[in-house]
Amino acid sequence: xxxxxxxxxxxxxxxxxxxxxxxxxxxxxxxxxxxxxxxxxxxxxxxxxxxxxxxxxxxxxxxxxxxxxxxxxxxxxxxxxxxxxxxxxxxxxxxxxxxxxxxxxxxxxxxxxxxxxxxxxxxxxxxxxxxxxxxxxxxxxxxxxxxxxxxxxxxxxxxxxxxxxxxxxxxxxxxxxxxxxxxxxxxxxxxxxxxxxxxxxxxxxxxxxxxxxxxxxxxxxxxxxxxxxxxxxxxxxxxxxxxxxxxxxxxxxxxxxxxxxxxxxxxxxxxxxxxxxxxxxxxxxxxx
Numbered sequence: 001x002x003x004x005x006x007x008x009x010x011x012x013x014x015x016x017x018x019x020x021x022x023x024x025x026x027x028x029x030x031x032x033x034x035x036x037x038x039x040x041x042x043x044x045x046x047x048x049x050x051x052x053x054x055x056x057x058x059x060x061x062x063x064x065x066x067x068x069x070x071x072x073x074x075x076x077x078x079x080x081x082x083x084x085x086x087x088x089x090x091x092x093x094x095x096x097x098x099x100x101x102x103x104x105x106x107x108x109x110x111x112x113x114x115x116x117x118x119x120x121x122x123x124x125x126x127x128x129x130x131x132x133x134x135x136x137x138x139x140x141x142x143x144x145x146x147x148x149x150x151x152x153x154x155x156x157x158x159x160x161x162x163x164x165x166x167x168x169x170x171x172x173x174x175x176x177x178x179x180x181x182x183x184x185x186x187x188x189x190x191x192x193x194x195x196x197x198x199x200x201x202x203x204x205x206x207x208x209x210x211x212x213x214x215x216x217x218x219x220x221x222x223x224x225x226x227x228x229x230x231x232x233x234x235x236x237x238x239x240x241x242x243x244x245x246x247x248x249x250x251x252x253x254x255x256x257x258x259x260x261x262x263x264x265x266x267x268x269x270x271x272x273x274x275x276x277x278x279x280x281x282x283x284x285x286x287x288x
């Protein structure tokens with residue numbers, strides 16, 4: 001989502017220092033291609049092997065098939081085009097092809113996979129938790145935390161380092177695809193990241209059996225810290241000033257301080273969400 005709605009629009013604005021900028025983009029994106037693909041296939045295989053008595057096999061195979069389509073499209077269709085970016089730049093031809101492949105072979109299958117994952121999680125939770133409010137709150141918080149963790153780290157590990165290679169004369173043009181005045185950025189990035197703040201408050205009272213309130217409190221505090229430090233430091237002291245013009249010193253400061261102040265709390269937030277998932281009461285053998 002971040003690549004399609006945020007990164008690609010920024011790449012379209014680059015006409016200077018193309019080779020170094022696009023080469024760094026390709027290098028940074030490798031982490032976000034190989035690691036998620038490996039974990040996705042591993043989790044799907046384990047799901048098929050261990051949970052075939054809990055879930056119907058056809059829906060598991062559908063999920064595996066959709067994942068295969070998405071990963072195959074990434075490595076067979078998208079990566080070869082992205083490797084051409086340093087030499088050619090983000091030409092209209094490459095742009096149209098990347099956007100088309102992303103829409104039909106990445107975003108489409110990913111949306112269907114998400115729907116299947118939500119349905120599987122609902123089926124599982126219904127066997128251990130009676131409250132529908134608790135079930136859907138957990139599904140929303142867990143799904144958004146997984147999604148937003150990826151977007152936050154992509155912005156931090158891919159986006160911010162690339163800003164140093166933007167030509168100062170093109171800086172304001174690239175900023176047109178990032179910010180509160182860009183609807184895509186709000187819906188793809190800001191809302192999914194911070195909506196769990198509200199949902200986690202409700203989880204103090206409504207949560208699946210086995211999930212401790214202390215885990216909810218820890219997730220809430222980590223996300224609240226990220227929200228506060230962003231609002232009182234990163235936005236006024238760095239982002240708003242960068243919205244006025246290119247400043248290499250501020251970009252270096254952003255790259256230096258982002259992980260200690262936001263990346264570490266994000267890690268705690270993510271692993272706490274995983275711990276909450278693993279804490280859910282297990283299905284008894286006679287109910288499978």
